[in-house]
Amino acid sequence: xxxxxxxxxxxxxxxxxxxxxxxxxxxxxxxxxxxxxxxxxxxxxxxxxxxxxxxxxxxxxxxxxxxxxxxxxxxxxxxxxxxxxxxxxxxxxxxxxxxxxxxxxxxxxxxxxxxxxxxxxxxxxxxxxxxxxxxxxxxxxxxxxxxxxxxxxxxxxxxxxxxxxxxxxxxxxxxxxxxxxxxxxxxxxxxxxxxxxxxxxxxxxxxxxxxxxxxxxxxxxxxxxxxxxxxxxxxxxxxxxxxxxxxxxxxxxxxxxxxxxxxxxxxxxxxxxxxxxxxxxxxxxxxxxxxxxxxxxxxxxxxxxxxxxxxxxxxxxxxxxxxxxxxxxxxxxxxxxxxxxxxxxxxxxxxxxxxxxxxxxxxxxxxxxxxxxxxxxxxxxxxxxxxxxxxxxxxxxxxxxxxxxxxxxxxxxxxxxxx
Amino acid sequence: xxxxxxxxxxxxxxxxxxxxxxxxxxxxxxxxxxxxxxxxxxxxxxxxxxxxxxxxxxxxxxxxxxxxxxxxxxxxxxxxxxxxxxxxxxxxxxxxxxxxxxxxxxxxxxxxxxxxxxxxxxxxxxxxxxxxxxxxxxxxxxxxxxxxxxxxxxxxxxxxxxxxxxxxxxxxxxxxxxxxxxxxxxxxxxxxxxxxxxxxxxxxxxxxxxxxxxxxxxxxxxxxxxxxxxxxxxxxxxxxxxxxxxxxxxxxxxxxxxxxxxxxxxxxxxxxxxxxxxxxxxxxxxxxxxxxxxxxxxxxxxxxxxxxxxxxxxxxxxxxxxxxxxxxxxxxxxxxxxxxxxxxxxxxxxxxxxxxxxxxxxxxxxxxxxxxxxxxxxxxxxxxxxxxxxxxxxxxxxxxxxxxxxxxxxxxxxxxxxxxxxxxxxxxxxxxxxxxxxxxxxxxxxxxxxxxxxxxxxxxxxxxxxxxxxxxxxxxxxxxxxxxxxxxxxxxxxxxxxxxxxxxxxxxxxxxxxxxxxxxxxxxxxxxxxxxxxxxxxxxxxxxxxxxxxxxxx
Numbered sequence: 001x002x003x004x005x006x007x008x009x010x011x012x013x014x015x016x017x018x019x020x021x022x023x024x025x026x027x028x029x030x031x032x033x034x035x036x037x038x039x040x041x042x043x044x045x046x047x048x049x050x051x052x053x054x055x056x057x058x059x060x061x062x063x064x065x066x067x068x069x070x071x072x073x074x075x076x077x078x079x080x081x082x083x084x085x086x087x088x089x090x091x092x093x094x095x096x097x098x099x100x101x102x103x104x105x106x107x108x109x110x111x112x113x114x115x116x117x118x119x120x121x122x123x124x125x126x127x128x129x130x131x132x133x134x135x136x137x138x139x140x141x142x143x144x145x146x147x148x149x150x151x152x153x154x155x156x157x158x159x160x161x162x163x164x165x166x167x168x169x170x171x172x173x174x175x176x177x178x179x180x181x182x183x184x185x186x187x188x189x190x191x192x193x194x195x196x197x198x199x200x201x202x203x204x205x206x207x208x209x210x211x212x213x214x215x216x217x218x219x220x221x222x223x224x225x226x227x228x229x230x231x232x233x234x235x236x237x238x239x240x241x242x243x244x245x246x247x248x249x250x251x252x253x254x255x256x257x258x259x260x261x262x263x264x265x266x267x268x269x270x271x272x273x274x275x276x277x278x279x280x281x282x283x284x285x286x287x288x289x290x291x292x293x294x295x296x297x298x299x300x301x302x303x304x305x306x307x308x309x310x311x312x313x314x315x316x317x318x319x320x321x322x323x324x325x326x327x328x329x330x331x332x333x334x335x336x337x338x339x340x341x342x343x344x345x346x347x348x349x350x351x352x353x354x355x356x357x358x359x360x361x362x363x364x365x366x367x368x369x370x371x372x373x374x375x376x377x378x379x380x381x382x383x384x385x386x387x388x389x390x391x392x393x394x395x396x397x398x399x400x401x402x403x404x405x406x407x408x409x410x411x412x413x414x415x416x417x418x419x
Numbered sequence: 420x421x422x423x424x425x426x427x428x429x430x431x432x433x434x435x436x437x438x439x440x441x442x443x444x445x446x447x448x449x450x451x452x453x454x455x456x457x458x459x460x461x462x463x464x465x466x467x468x469x470x471x472x473x474x475x476x477x478x479x480x481x482x483x484x485x486x487x488x489x490x491x492x493x494x495x496x497x498x499x500x501x502x503x504x505x506x507x508x509x510x511x512x513x514x515x516x517x518x519x520x521x522x523x524x525x526x527x528x529x530x531x532x533x534x535x536x537x538x539x540x541x542x543x544x545x546x547x548x549x550x551x552x553x554x555x556x557x558x559x560x561x562x563x564x565x566x567x568x569x570x571x572x573x574x575x576x577x578x579x580x581x582x583x584x585x586x587x588x589x590x591x592x593x594x595x596x597x598x599x600x601x602x603x604x605x606x607x608x609x610x611x612x613x614x615x616x617x618x619x620x621x622x623x624x625x626x627x628x629x630x631x632x633x634x635x636x637x638x639x640x641x642x643x644x645x646x647x648x649x650x651x652x653x654x655x656x657x658x659x660x661x662x663x664x665x666x667x668x669x670x671x672x673x674x675x676x677x678x679x680x681x682x683x684x685x686x687x688x689x690x691x692x693x694x695x696x697x698x699x700x701x702x703x704x705x706x707x708x709x710x711x712x713x714x715x716x717x718x719x720x721x722x723x724x725x726x727x728x729x730x731x732x733x734x735x736x737x738x739x740x741x742x743x744x745x746x747x748x749x750x751x752x753x754x755x756x757x758x759x760x761x762x763x764x765x766x767x768x769x770x771x772x773x774x775x776x777x778x779x780x781x782x783x784x785x786x787x788x789x790x791x792x793x794x795x796x797x798x799x800x801x802x803x804x805x806x807x808x809x810x811x812x813x814x815x816x817x818x819x820x821x822x823x824x825x826x827x828x829x830x831x832x833x834x835x836x837x838x839x840x841x842x843x844x845x846x847x848x849x850x851x852x853x854x855x856x857x858x859x860x861x862x863x864x865x866x867x868x869x870x871x872x873x874x875x876x877x878x879x880x881x882x883x884x885x886x887x888x889x890x891x892x893x894x895x896x897x898x899x900x901x902x903x904x905x906x907x908x909x910x911x912x913x914x915x916x917x918x919x920x921x922x923x924x925x926x927x928x929x930x931x932x933x934x935x936x937x938x939x940x941x942x943x944x945x946x947x948x949x950x951x952x953x954x955x956x957x958x959x960x961x962x963x964x965x966x967x968x969x970x971x972x973x
């Protein structure tokens with residue numbers, strides 16, 4: 001039995017790297033600093049060790065050859081999921097270039113809300129260490145943050161010491177939209193977050209009014225979607241009075257039409273505040289199941305985010321047309337490669353086209369795919385790199401056990417070579 | 420394999436060869452002596468009448484790291500204008516202002532470049548910089564790690580830590596980030612912006628730390644020298660782009676007191692505030708100061724007209740300039756108590772007075788600095804222009820009548836505000852080879868690159884003489900990387916992976932005790948997870964590390 005300390009997690013998105021785990025042969029146990037997201041993800045047992053073709057166990061070579069045959073026969077393959085480490089994503093990109101596939105990260109429809117705003121007007125953002133040390137006012141829009149990331153408050157807001165705040169428990173936390181599901185946002189001294197609740201689909205209106213108030217516009221109504229305008233006025237004033245305000249949101253939690261306009265309203269409001277003699281930053285939440293990693297690697301190899309098509313022989317980006325689910329539903333794609341090295345519960349969409357699954361051991365299918373190749377989990381079975389939600393920090397994932405499972409990169413490279 | 424390059428006209432300033440006809444021999448990737456007459460030559464290239472130089476080295480180009488990838492994400496419309504097809508040997512991608520990594524490698528190689536150095540590696544983002552550069556084929560690469568706005572250094576200065584402690588921290592950071600140099604960007608200014616300061620002059624204090632840019636420059640330039648790093652402190656000065664900043668730049672040169680210092684993209688720091696538009700050229704004054712101060716080197720950061728995107732660590736100045744964004748979208752970011760970045764698309768226009776004069780100022784500096792070993796050819800890619808404009812820029816330097824023809828087309832008021840028309844100098848081929856090869860290799864501190872002498876790595880570019888220097892430099896006949904033929908007639912014919920150039924200065928282990936405490940108290944990762952290990956660069960079997968020598972440390 002070995003004990004490994006300072007283990008970074010690719011699962012939680014916030015790059016927690018203080019886990020201590022015990023490894024007993026192939027069994028992993030998180031003994032320090034686990035959470036509801038990381039502990040089960042680390043502790044999941046390996047069940048599949050062998051590749052399958054048509055449900056029958058085969059050697060890796062046979063599975064790779066079959067995958068190459070299916071891809072070779074395809075006119076328009078799509079590579080979905082794209083949930084893996086940097087090297088795995090490099091493998092996705094090379095295979096897509098070679099086979100003329102569409103690359104589509106599984107979280108892209110959510111991330112699109114951010115990309116559309118970014119590519120239209122840009123934004124001002126910050127990172128975790130700046131929040132930890134500088135943030136004196138924290139506005140959460142439309143997301144249950146502790147549900148998203150159980151340790152966020154503990155690690156980045158209620159930290160005991162900070163460089164620039166004398167007392168971190170004095171930080172103000174305000175929610176607009178969804179209320180917090182627990183007490184993680186309550187300060188160590190017992191001060192509860194202020195909550196201005198509204199329905200998700202009311203956020204466009206509420207954020208528009210908040211931005212108008214920040215800009216000093218007169219609002220005639222006294223109540224917006226159940227929130228008193230006077231309460232929003234307080235938030236606007238506090239944002240402007242804060243030395244280093246931070247406004248956070250999760251694109252994935254904004255499940256309503258044209259949510260990119262709400263993201264834009266919020267990011268433009270942040271820009272406005274920075275022209276009012278103080279500082280303020282946006283902080284988009286994401287980073288799970290390799291989504292930042294997928295966009296970063298697709299970004300530098302193709303110059304576009306991870307919804308890009310290669311069938312013309314060069315990358316073409318379209319955040320709507322190359323939605324793999326839409327393509328599959330419309331019969332525009334005729335083969336699916338599903339890459340999911342982190343989460344065996346994240347199964348491929350049900351499709352009638354040949355399907356190749358390169359995924360974490362333990363995936364259970366309603367319909368057995370044509371090819372299933374179990375791969376090691378980055379950060380447990382092999383070393384690698386994964387991006388944290390703030391997009392700047394790539395964490396160095398460790399190899400914690402010797403399972404003998406191939407990496408995503410190994411498998412995708414082998415398929416590409418076999419084409 | 421023994422290769423013979425027969426009777427080319429060789430320009431190798433590193434060995435003093437200036438246009439002599441010479442035959443070169445290459446074995447196992449390096450230049451070797453002429454072998455005995457009975458030794459079999461495996462491959463011969465007849466280079467009679469051809470111009471032979473070492474592979475070019477771009478000593479300042481933004482080719483790796485987060486801000487570049489933000490720039491890519493921000494401007495899909497720019498990529499769509501320049502799609503790059505895959506081939507049997509090359510990957511697809513996009514070109515123009517901020518190309519994809521693969522395209523970056525191919526296009527540099529196709530212009531005869533064999534190495535590029537990323538000048539702004541944030542320590543906390545160094546992994547990304549190296550991962551991106553690992554996906555740039557053919558080129559060697561490396562980078563300068565950014566310090567000076569990191570809270571750790573500023574805390575040290577406020578606490579009056581001695582120079583030795585700072586040296587240890589700088590050396591530790593260079594090792595942790597796998598760097599070959601140290602850069603400072605708007606010294607302390609990126610940090611001051613987090614405290615809502617919007618400008619920071621050379622002697623203005625950071626409102627929290629009470630530390631000035633001048634003090635930061637002094638301790639960092641001293642540290643770089645004392646730990647033996649050959650590349651001088653790489654300085655992006657205060658007040659980038661501000662009319663009148665020429666005074667700050669002159670003061671920066673004077674104030675460093677003879678320590679080695681490299682002033683980067685100095686064109687952006689050479690502006691006066693005279694004339695009807697309160698914007699004038701400081702080019703002559705800057706060139707004169709460089710000529711006088713032998714401790715100073717500079718690269719120009721020439722602007723060329725057209726669409727590009729600016730990506731800088733200097734979010735204070737980028738934020739101040741966001742009103743010029745074209746198209747109107749931009750990103751600013753504060754980063755990890757380490758630094759920041761700002762990304763602003765820009766369209767330089769020849770009929771815009773300021774842009775036109777910026778163009779002229781850059782050329783004035785190129786032409787008025789006497790010593791070609793202390794001035795370097797850059798556009799600060801992509802900030803002044805994409806690197807693919809280099810052949811055009813070389814023609815502007817080598818061809819006075821072409822230059823004057825171009826000058827006649829720019830904004831008329833800008834023509835009146837520059838002395839460019841009166842400057843007769845034309846760069847020679849040997850001088851171009853100094854700026855882009857021998858001088859760059861020496862400045863970066865590369866032991867065995869940028870030269871065609873025995874023992875050096877065989878990075879070679881072969882051109883056909885052409886009076887149109889733009890045509891000549893945009894399409895080499897051959898490019899060899901480590902002795903392997905990679906480009907023929909300006910097209911990639913073979914790809915390989917270059918190495919990553921680093922230095923490993925020594926530090927006192929005790930520095931890590933303080934760093935560990937600091938990381939545990941204030942940072943968001945463990946110090947052990949922060950340091951980049953060698954195997955992160957080499958484990959994929961493509962990357963390698965090449966460690967270069969240091970100056971003797973006293």
